[in-house]
Amino acid sequence: MTDDTWAALVEAEDSYGEGAETHALARAAAARQQGDEKQAHIWAAAANELHILHNINKQWAKPRARPFGAHRPSA
Template sequence: MLTSDTWAALVEAEDGYGEGAEAHALAMAAAARSQGDEKQAHIWAAAADELHILHNINKQWAKPRDRPFGAHRPAA
């Protein structure tokens, strides 16, 4: 079960970094750990774990697109 702190970190990372969110969360965990803030390190590490799971699920089920905007072509 996600804590509200972990959920907030997960959403912050996902909103700000998209596919790079897991790497960002891991970097935040490492930075917190280096500053001796084990509580924040744990929160960010847990967020990174959840992001890893979510991104793997997305890779498995997402359908690749030939065109990023579907069949729509912008007017010239």
């Protein structure tokens, strides 16, 4: 993975969480439409890595009946 792809992956994950893959795919499509193949490739690669990471997480994460434990999130 290139440094550019890693930076895109982290940016998307930090900002969009579970929606990061969709965001990265949208950025890749937008870059492609603008003729920026380098950015399109970076974002497509980031989307692919995010897809893999999120699938791993779904496989191993344990669902929680009470995701915040005994505490309610503060407003």
